[in-house]
Amino acid sequence: MSSSPHEEGQRNGAFSGRVTASILLAFAALLAIATSRIEYAFSSDPLGPQAFPYLLSIALAICAAWYFLRPGAADPWPHSQMLWSAFSLIAVTAIAVGIMDYVGFLPTAFIICSWAAYLFGSGPAGALGIGAVQAAFWFALFKYGLGTYLPAGTLFFPG
Amino acid sequence: MSLDYLWTGFAVALTPTNLLYSLLGCFLGTLIGALPAIGPINGIALILPIAYTMKMPPESCMILLAAIYYGAEYGGRITSILINVPGDAGAVMTAMDGFPLAKQGRGAEALTMSALSSFVGGILAVVGLTFFAPLLGLFAVKFGPAEYVALMVFAFATLASMVGAEPVKTLIGCLIGLLLTTIGLDPTSGAYRFTFDQPELHDGIEFIIIVIGLFSISEILLMLEHKFAGTLKPIPIGKGFPSWADIKACWWPTIRSSVSGFIIGVLPGTGASVASAVAYTTEKRLLDKGTFGKGDMRGLAAPEAANNAAAGGAFVPMLTLGVPGSGTTAVMLGALLLYNIQPGPQLFTEKPELAGGLIASMYIGNIMLLIMNIPMVRLFVKMLQVPNTWLIPTILLLSILGVYTAYSSVTSVLMMIAIGVMGWALRKQGFDMAPIILGFVLGKVLETNLRNALALSGGEVSILFQSTISNSLWVMAVLIVILPWWLARRSRREAIDARDHP
Incomplete structure (x- = not known):
């Protein structure tokens, strides 16, 4: 007999909730250790910089x-398949952002937008087109319209 | 106080040139507010040197800058409601019910309602500014560290409203928000906390990085999931104007939130994000029957009214005391000093054209914004009909641009992505993002002021209960937790009595 969505939610919740809880417990312990290592010469208040984080780590635990x-x-x-797509979107975005100062904003924006468009259902050619248009439009708006700094890329414009 | 300065002000604000500056400021502000992380402070910082170089008279310059400021408070709500990416810090709470409303096909109604509540909040704040500015200026000065602690405890007490079926998740969310505030340089002792020798963490994690990560990135990942599940459907636009019943239901929450938002805005160091968070949680505490967070108009109207009222309130300490109530008014204070004008109570008598002109222009500007925004709702809402293959890359790129243009740091963008993944994982586990935001917004103010208060008293906790203001806030904090619980208990008992003794 198949289980109801509520029962399935409860089962899922029990397992993944315990995984999350374990991560949070480990995080609380690490936080307490990191708090004990905070270095300071003096504090003008009776609590000091460690009291609040200690309190929070205990409460979190x-x-x-x-x-x-x-x-x-x-x-x-x-x-x-979805997890793989989510991972690829995050990885491609993070890598493209990571090299932004080196290659410049335009290639970065092109890569990110093209990949996102592809994942959300555009064909390869369409995705590349979307990437090119988005990168050019937002670059022009922010750089020339709003006068904000966007990296040109040391690869193409050294110095 | 005589209102002669206001009549002088209207004469100044109603000149064709100043009306034009007001209109320009409202338009630019709306645009700036709608773009994530550009925000009013950057908009004003961008325009100020241009205005000064153009030798604009001080009153015209202040009218333009103020219009950008409250225009941005209006604009911030657009992307918040339509794509769950808050345009500025004050619009974070707007997304809580605004985005669910948009997903239900009520985006146009939500935009109209938020414009109406923004207008009410904005106008009530200007009325407060007109009649009570000097008085409230003195009230703001009485707020010492102990009073701020009581205010923050009151704000946390409103968090009790968010405790739903799984209170532990609310608490954990709040603790995560509080923990994020502890990263960076501790101003009291000069110690670096949890920076792990990374210079990018020395100033802590900025609010906008957290907000865009938690809302925008996690939303994109959820949408990707819906796409794979085949449940990502185009969102209908819906009708443009909210029903009379909705307007009636939002009336008192809007008024209450405008008043609380204005008072919080008056207090230096709090601002629109605290005001909207307090308004939202207070209304949720008072009115929620399980609909807040799922698309309740009242949950949209309250924070919108509050953040606009707070923007008006922030002018009170700036004009009357020369103490900026927010980051944006700090830049505006700089603009006054640039013109060799010293703010203070004498500003209203010595420079009535400036103080009056600014306040009068705020009445006019708010009306302009309402007139400008209502017809544009149909245009804004078209955003929802953009295909996902265009919309998602836009959201993703705007999120990156929002953080990068604010901090010029790749590390900040990477932090935003990491926080977004964390937000996605937490949302999958049934965690709400609001307690994290509330914990973050209030945490820093609470810790700093608690420690300052105890430093002043030499460790005596009694300092927290010594003033009428702080005691009133403590009582209100206790009441806001106990009263709804007591009322619910009483009505349950009455229902049982009615059933047993018909």
Whole structure:
């Protein structure tokens, strides 16, 4: 017999909620360790720079433990093809942004927009066209219309 | 206080040149506000040198800059409602119910309602500025660290409204927001916290990086998921004007939020983001029957009225005391000093054409913005009909541009992407983004003022309960938690009584 969406949500929530809770618990512990390593010569107030982060790490640990025990419902995690697409969108965007100062804004924007358009259903040629138009339009608006700084790219314009 | 300065002001503001500057400022402000992260502060910083070089008279310059400021508060809501990318910090809460409304095909109604509530908030703030400016200026001075702590506790008390079926997720969200505020240089001790020797983290993580990451990037990933699931459908535009029932339902939330937004705006260091967060959570606490966050007009009207009222309120300490109420008014204060004008109470008597002209232009500007915005709703909302193959790359690129143009740093953009992925993962787990934002907005102010208060008192906690203002806020904080719970309990008991003893 197939389970109801509510039951499925509860099951999904129980597993992924516990994974999230474990990550949060580990994060709370790391936070407490990082807080103990904060260096300061003196503080003009009685609390100092460590009190607030310590308080937060304790509160987070308690909440994460509570969440681990009662994880509640959550959306089902997407299938592998979608996860791969999401990963590729994030990776392509991050890499393109990472090289923006080197190659300049225009190629970066072109890559990001083309890939996003492709993932959202455009054909390869259409995606490249969308990338080119978007990159040129926003570059012109921000650079010449609003006068904001956008990198030209040290690769093409050294110095 | 005599209102002679205001009549002089209207004579100045109604000259054709100043009307034109007002119109230009409103238009530019709306555009600047709609573009993520450009914001009023950058818009004003961009226009000020041009205005000064053109030898514009000080009153015309201030009229232009002020119009950009409140125009941006109007404009910030457009992308917030339509594509879930807040145009500026004050428009973050607008997305909470604005975007769900747009997804339901009520984008045009939402834009019209937000324009109306922005207008009411803006006008009430100018009325407050006209009649109570010097008085409120003195009130703002009485706000010391202890009063700010009480105010922040009151704001956190309103967070109780967000505790839904899974309160632990709300708490964790709030803690994540608070934790993000601890990154960077601690101003009290000079210690670097959680910067891991990365210079980019020395100033902490900027609000706009968090907002764009949590809202825009996570939204794109969710849309990608819907695309694969085949549930990404074109959004209908809907009719343009909200129903009379909606307007009636939004009336009191708009008035209440305008008043609270104006008062919060008067206090230096708080601003539109705190004002809209407090307004939203307060209304949710008072009115929500499970519809807030799912597309409730009242949840849209309240923060919109509050952020526009806060923008008006921020002028009070600037004009009466020379203390800027927000980052944007700090730049405007710089503009006054550039013209060798010293703000203060005497400004109203010594330079009535400037103080009066500015205030009069705000009445005119708000009317202009309403007239300009209502017919443009149909145009703005066309954004929703842009195919996803064009719209998503636009949102993604605007998010990157928003952060990069604000901080000129690739690391900031990468941080925004990382925060977006975190936001997506949390949203998949059923976490709401509002508590994270609220924790972040209020956390820094709370910690800094708590520590300053304790430093002043030598560690005596009693300093937090020594003034009438802070005690009133503590009482209000307790009431806002207890009262709705008590009222709900009473009505449940009455319902049981009515059932048992018909």
